Amino acid sequence: MTDTSAGRVPARPTRAAAPGRAARRARRTALLEWIAVHALGVAAALFFVLPFVFVVLTSLMTDQQALTRDLVPSTWQWSNYRAVFDTPGFLTWWRNTLLYAGLGTVLTVVSSVPVAYALAKFRFRGRHLSLMLVISMMMLPPQVIIIPMYLFWAKELGLSGTLWPLIVPMAFGDAFSIFLLRQFLMTIPDEYLDAARVDGCGELRVLLRIVLPMARPGIAAVALFQFFYAWNDYFGPQIYASENPGAWTLSYGLESFKGAHHTDWNLTMAATVLVMAPVIVVFFFAQRAFVEGVTLTGVKG
CATH class of the missing domain: 1.20.5 (Single alpha-helices involved in coiled-coils or other helix-helix interfaces)
Structure with missing residues (x-):
């Protein structure tokens, strides 16, 4: 086969x-x-x-263990947080930070929303030039204008040693907040605004009754950006309030835990946790509005 x-x-x-x-x-x-x-x-x-x-x-470590390479505390020193709260001036710094961040955020939002609304929905001569001016202010480093600003607030008005030179300018708007809100308001259809005007609403009423409810995510994003910036600001308090410990903020007050020859790293880290905790809590509860606001600001240019 x-x-x-x-x-x-x-x-x-x-x-x-x-x-x-x-x-x-x-x-x-x-x-x-x-x-x-x-x-x-x-x-x-x-x-x-x-x-x-x-x-x-x-x-949560002892002062000696904080200087070693240990990663886990041998004994959990919860008393470090109590020692931080007992530090002279710490509660005052907390109050100053809340005033700076809270009042500054409110002033920034209140002053930036009308400007952003005008740039987004009004058609007037010089609108694009005004927008370019806002963008150019965003690109201007704060260090460039700090000397004339300090001379004005500290020498002319005598507000050195306070936080008011940092809070009052927020009542006149913030370039980044205006631009971010303007981008968000561009996503709101003009038909809603035109319908309200036909019904007899003036521009202020249109802004309050129509625009603000629809712009909540964008406003929340701007408010959080401003709150986080003010809460963590170190440069501003150092320039204006360094001479007065009663006007220090938490971020600048952390410097006091560092001595000339020795630093209590366990207390410094405990104070750092207390400074970060409010920011983490605020973002945890507002993250949805924050992410939505930041996302929608890039939909339309």
Whole structure:
């Protein structure tokens, strides 16, 4: 008998097999992409979380252990937080920071919304020039104007040693807040505003009754940006309030925990946790409005 199998031509794969292999390759590619994305997400989360964990753990160490390479406290020193609260002036710094951040945020929002509304919805000669002026103010570093501003507030008005030189200018608007709100208001259809005008609403009523309720996400984003900036501001209080410990803020008051020859790192980290905690809590409860506001500001230019 002859072996006829040697002369056989290999059967070609059927058409149904090719789509099957393509589907398997697609599933493998999707799985690899899922693993890569989640691995990068975990790495990014660890990159941001680990420093905070280090600060919290160090804040619960003794003064001697904080100078070692230990990562976990041998004994949990919760009394460090009590020592921070007992630091002379700490509660005053907390009050000053709340005043600076809270009042400054309110003034910034109240003064920036009308300007942003005019730039977004009004058609007047010089509108684009006004917008370019706002953008140019965003690009101007604060260090460039700090000397004339200090001479005006401290020398002419005698407000050195207070936080008012930082709070009062917020009543005249903020370039970044105006631009961000303007971008958000551009996403509101003009038909809503025209319908309100047809019904007899003036511009102020249109702004209060129509625009503000629809612009809540954008206003929330601007308010959070301003609150976080003022809460963490170190440069401003250093310039205007450094000579008066009664006007210090928390960010500048942290400097007092560093001595000339020795630094209590456990108390410094405990104070740092107390400074960060309100910001984390505020963002946790307002993150949805914050993300929505920031996202929608880039929909329309």
